[in-house]
Amino acid sequence: MSKVPLTQKALVFDAFNGPLEIREIPVGVPEDDEILVRIRYSGICHSDLHIWMGDLEAISKLPIIGGHEGSGEVVRIGKSVKNWEIGEKAGIKLMNFNCNNCEYCKKGHEPLCHHIKSYGVDCPGTYQEYITIRGVDATKIDPEMDLAEAAPILCAGVTVYKALKESHVLPGQIVVLTGAGGGLGSLAIQYAKAMGMRVVAIDHESKKEHCLGLGAEWFIDAFGTKDIVERVRELTNGGPHGVINFAVAKKAMENAVQYVRKRGTVVLVAIPKDSKIEIDTTHLIFNMITIKGSIVGSRLDVDEAMEFVKRGIVKVPIELVRLQDVREIYQKMLEGKISSRAVVDFSLI
DSSP states (O other), rough: OOOOOOOEEEESSSSSTOOOEEEEEEOOOOTHHHHHHHEEEOOOOOOHHHHTTTGGGOOOOOEEOOOOOOEEEEEEETOOOOHHHHHHEEEEEEOOOOOOOSSHHTTTTGGOOOTEEEBBTTBOOOSSSSEEEEETTTTEOOOTSHHHHHHIIIEEEEEHHHHHHHHTTOTTEEEEETTSOOOOOOOHHHHHHHHTOEEEEEEEEGGGGHHHTTSEEEEEEEETOOHHHHHHHHHHTSOOSSEOOOOOHHHHHHHHHHHHHOOOOOEEOOOOSSOOOOOOOOHHHHHHOOOEEEOOOHHHHHHHHHHHHHSSSSOEEEEEEEEHHHHHHHHHHHHHOOSSSSEEEEEGO
């Protein structure tokens, strides 16, 4: 058994929008079906910001240790756990504890299982140095993969990859990505291109070169374009085949339904504070448009998303920060100033 300390540092908050404090807490002891993972890196996801702000208060459990994009190595193993060894690289994703036996689990829709619990939401997350997780829930990370790059794929990467799959956009067809220059969008451009899609990126003008450099074929200024609906239709000769909405804005969602191609699909990922939108049902019905939500993915989706990074097809633009910098990153997210994936490096504590 590896030498493990009795206590560890963790970032905790007791109230929504309250102080984010680094505290000394006990290191968890794995149950028989669990492993203990030493967290080396933890991505900072926009969902973490929502949770801290109280936007997901109904499903959150205070006090909260945030974070759900953790990567590290196994340091202890429960006696009934198979297929894990001490020292192996392991990842911790958002949703776990699914039953593997219900209708949704059997169909590969694990995040829809009624038994799901979410790290950093209703159970302690990855903003701590050590974490326990069921052996069947932990993600095996290839020994050759960089752990800092692997961390954001466990939520951000698999989220955009799954959303692109849900769009049913085929190779050679066009997909619009709103909020394309942010942390999710920056990965989505690369995944879409790798999957053979042609990308229209929509974001602030300051992110134009960033998006084009990642592989977007076209760019539209979200704030300086007079009529975005008309501009998208013009560029795409009648509308894109699919739209993935990463923009935390009601108007972006409503516009997407207006400019998507007939029989096209709009996939909603971002969650604005006021997440209710207005839809013209006549337009929706007569153009046979599909609107759907998408959230993270299954174990298989995680593995597939990781494979793109392992092969070097998708690059993860990361910014390493300290655990005490999380509040500052949240503020940058609110101001729309994030174009990379901020990742906590626990060696910097």
